Amino acid sequence: xxxxxxxxxxxxxxxxxxxxxxxxxxxxxxxxxxxxxxxxxxxxxxxxxxxxxxxxxxxxxxxxxxxxxxxxxxxxxxxxxxxxxxxxxxxxxxxxxxxxxxxxxxxxxxxxxxxxxxxxxxxxxxxxxxxxxxxxxxxxxxxxxxxxxxxxxxxxxxxxxxxxxxxxxxxxxxxxxxxxxxxxxxxxxxxxxxxxxxxxxxxxxxxxxxxxxxxxxxxxxxxxxxxxxxxxxxxxxxxxxxxxxxxxxxxxxxxxxxxxxxxxxxxxxxxxxxxxxxxxxxxxx
Ligand code: SAM
Numbered sequence: 001x002x003x004x005x006x007x008x009x010x011x012x013x014x015x016x017x018x019x020x021x022x023x024x025x026x027x028x029x030x031x032x033x034x035x036x037x038x039x040x041x042x043x044x045x046x047x048x049x050x051x052x053x054x055x056x057x058x059x060x061x062x063x064x065x066x067x068x069x070x071x072x073x074x075x076x077x078x079x080x081x082x083x084x085x086x087x088x089x090x091x092x093x094x095x096x097x098x099x100x101x102x103x104x105x106x107x108x109x110x111x112x113x114x115x116x117x118x119x120x121x122x123x124x125x126x127x128x129x130x131x132x133x134x135x136x137x138x139x140x141x142x143x144x145x146x147x148x149x150x151x152x153x154x155x156x157x158x159x160x161x162x163x164x165x166x167x168x169x170x171x172x173x174x175x176x177x178x179x180x181x182x183x184x185x186x187x188x189x190x191x192x193x194x195x196x197x198x199x200x201x202x203x204x205x206x207x208x209x210x211x212x213x214x215x216x217x218x219x220x221x222x223x224x225x226x227x228x229x230x231x232x233x234x235x236x237x238x239x240x241x242x243x244x245x246x247x248x249x250x251x252x253x254x255x256x257x258x259x260x261x262x263x264x265x266x267x268x269x270x271x272x273x274x275x276x277x278x279x280x281x282x283x284x285x
Pocket of ligand 1 (some may be wrong): 054055056064085086087088089108109110111114139140141142143159161162165166167168170192
């Protein structure tokens with residue numbers, strides 16, 4: 001096995017790296033927006049890499065996709081209409097559609113090639129794409145939110161790449177103001193918020209910009225994600241109203257009628273507990 005190649009992603013900002021042992025490269029495409037590569041790994045199934053950054057593997061994407069969707073859905077009283085900005089691998093879309101009471105989910109990714117690659121190499125993530133409640137579209141999420149009808153959505157999930165390149169504009173006040181307008185009064189915004197260990201300043205800036213846009217309540221939930229920098233990730237939920245985002249529909253989550261790999265009511269409670277350094281930095285009671 002010593003001659004088997006590895007794919008490493010070096011994180012310059014954390015001085016660390018994560019790697020997977022590779023069998024071979026399966027595909028590569030340069031879209032108008034980014035370079036997408038697919039590798040077969042020896043132990044984690046297929047791996048999608050965008051512009052050198054690992055996005056998903058077959059074996060461990062469930063941490064991220066389940067926490068990006070179910071935590072917010074069970075924090076909202078009765079979500080009907082959801083928009084996903086980014087999320088082109090379709091894993092978050094699949095998780096949202098596990099909720100029978102959800103009426104519509106629009107996924108708006110800027111890059112059709114990400115979804116075409118996911119259909120080919122991660123078909124299990126795309127198994128709900130033809131659900132009649134799903135709309136899979138390809139456009140800039142910034143423009144999509146700017147043009148969204150006011151108070152038309154219950155939850156917006158920003159499942160984006162890191163805040164560089166096409167995703168840069170998904171992390172600023174102007175975008176959050178458009179999200180604020182598009183949400184109903186009890187609406188929630190959820191954003192992948194990077195590693196609390198490596199990028200706390202980014203979470204602070206993000207929450208600050210969300211507050212400047214009018215959001216009233218915030219909660220950052222940490223969870224494992226082995227293929228992302230430091231292996232430890234987070235999502236941040238922002239509420240349009242002032243409310244306790246640590247309160248969620250626990251009995252419904254405990255009785256969820258669908259299968260997950262990570263999310264359950266107990267893991268949701270666990271993710272609401274923050275380590276001391278996060279509490280100090282974020283002041284989210
Ligand atoms: N889970 C991954 C992570 O946190 O690294 C993200 C996965 S998902 C594949 C990220 C998606 O965001 C990509 O498909 C990319 O095309 C999309 N994206 C980046 N900028 C965007 C924008 N401005 N509008 C819509 N989608 C965007």
